[in-house]
Amino acid sequence: MEITAPDPGLIVPYEGVDVSDPLLYQHCQHAMWRTMRDKAPVSRHRMPSGDGFWGFSRYAECERIVKDHRVFGSEEGTILASVGVGDSAGGQTITLMDPPKHGDIRRPTMKALSHSVVRRRAPGIRRRVRELVEPCLEGGVHDFAKLMRRLPMVVIGDLMGIPDRYWDTIAYYTTASIAPDDPEYACGATTRETLRRAHHELFTCFTEIIDAKRAEPGEDLITALLTLETDGAPLEDFRVALNCYSFLLGANSTTAHVASHTLLALAQRPHLWDAALADPRSTELLIEEGARWTSPTNHLVRRVREDTEFAGVTLAKGDWVCAWVASANRDESVFADPYSFDPGRSPNPHLSFGAGPHYCIGAPSSRMALGALFQEIGTALAGAEPAGEPSHLHSNWINGLTSMPMTFHPRAERSSR
Template identity: 80%
Template sequence: MEITAPPAGPPVRYDDVDVTDPGVYEECQHARWRAMRADTAITRHTEPATGEVFWGFPRYAECDRIVKDHRVFGSEDGTILASVGVGDSAGGRTITLMDPPLHGDIRRPTMRTLGHSVVRKRAAGIRERVRTLAQPCLAGGEHDFAKLMRLLPMVVIGELMGIPDEYWETIAHYTTASIAPDDPEYVSGESTHQTLRRAHHELFACFARIIDAKRAHPGEDLVSALITLETEGAPLDDLRVALNCYSFLLGANSTTPHVASHTLLALAERPHLWDAALADPSSTTLLVEEGARWTTPTNHLVRRVREDTEIAGTTLRKGDWVCAWVASANRDESVFPDPYTFDPTRSPNPHLAFGGGPHYCIGAPSSRMALGMLFDELGSALEGVEPAGPITHLRSNWINGITSMPMRFHRRRSSR
């Protein structure tokens, strides 16, 4: 989705729009989300395929509560609009589709392989891989930055998870296909169902081989940890290990590359910000946070009401579906001053781009580190960038992604 500030003029309509249609997101939705926030705290929608009603929340306060209050708003039935009315077949079996206390059975052990301390210990190796990935850009000239960034999560989380690099390209491609099966770049077959079936087949074939190898030779990585952990008094079988691998990799590959691309594009469109935004590690840290807020790679997060409750003056019943418009929350004027300005010095920046509560993104430390190192390297080697061709956005109602972004990279005449 192209990111622009809403134009001046009358509010746009939102009550007659199918918010589940991926085609809607080919245009910037921030004008519509602004109209929602100004008009109401809650909107009523219908999922066309199932006829199921769901409630949308465009403001920060309600979104913040929904993503953090797992006791009332559960994740087990599904976390994206595609789940509304049908649920998710992996419900209760993966870290993203489980609620506490069982959620903790998987989260706590896996944090030992993806947490801050582990990421810091491996910082030198991660930086080298990030530098190698970005090397074509650091050398200057024209390159498709979005296509290069497809592997950014894998060069970080790949090793932490214990995924051999021979699988990285396949996993990066098919995880995106599984979340955007209607995107022209990822279509394989004559229908969405065929694309999804192919993507899942390729991914789970990779996971099966990796799990077999780790059972034979375990290491200090996430897959090995999943193989040995227990939940409800029993170890995970191979299917649940594979489902959790899928969940972790889906989260990484659907977010980090797109924050990188949208952030670089924002800087390219504002060349006066380049040097200040990349002056030193402290400024790069702020840049990454603003890049995450600006991009908000997940447009929405869905939850299901676990007990009758009231929110925004409306009574919700157990079983109701709710949709937190996280991208809208991250532009809420009551929380973010001048929210349609890309401000790499913004602080504080309490964005929800990494979620919140028990489902706060477990890969956030590695994502932040990778993005910080990437922009560190770009800032040291380059004096600026500019678009070099048409930009292609991912066709998805969930992920705000870029699939192609040709850029021209200008090397510094002398190193900083």
């Protein structure tokens, strides 16, 4: 989605708009979300199927929805595509489970993705990130978004125990499963065929990797999945594969797009370049603002678990609710001047990594990857500028870029490595 500031006072109609249409998000929707926050912070919408859901556009309500698992459950689906139909993997993966069962998977797998593990593997992560971005550091025109497809895998791939020969395949088909209508990822004649092909390719990879891990365990997330128990029994291989898919969906739908949108924001504001990339602390703040600015997940969906009064409306058990995370990250009551890209913004309580029990388990690895990337860029490059129009992912859920040609300008002298 293009990210621009809405014109002051602009009111955009939202009633009767199919907010689930992926093509809607080829263009900036922040004017619509601001209108919702101002005029109807709680709104009612319908899917093309006729199934309805409640939309919440302010920060306070969005934060409560993603935090309060007792009222707002994840088990039946977490994206708009689930509304009215549910998710067939409900109750089987870490993202589609609620406490206490959610903890059975989260606690042991967190150890494989913890801050301490990520720090221990930092030298290898930085080396792989440097190798990935090296063409840009040498200068010239490169499609940054296409290069960044691999960024999540150079971090999470190793932490999960996935051999690098699978990384490109997994990165591609994970995105195809998220955005099957995008021309870049349509690998079938129809949406259904693309999804079938993507899932087949992914689960073929997972089956091979799981078999190899059973024969030769390691210190990684897949080994952790193979050794944990839920309800007194080990996970079946199919559930291990489903959870691999869940972890990789999270990784491949966020990190790469935060990287691309953040670089584009800096390139469009060259006066911010040097200060934003001056030192590790500056880079840390830049990453948080990049995550807020991008809001890689436009929304998160939950299903109401009990009748409740919330934000002035009566929600019935079974109702679907949508937290517009991208809108929450522009809420004027929380973020000063929210339509300005401010690399030094602090505090920055964005919801881009979620909140509560479903807070992104891969956040440490994502921050490590982005930190390594922008430290390399800051050291080697004096600036960058667009070399063509970016292409935006066809998705109502993920705010992604499929292509972003950029011209990169090296500094006169590069630091020795």
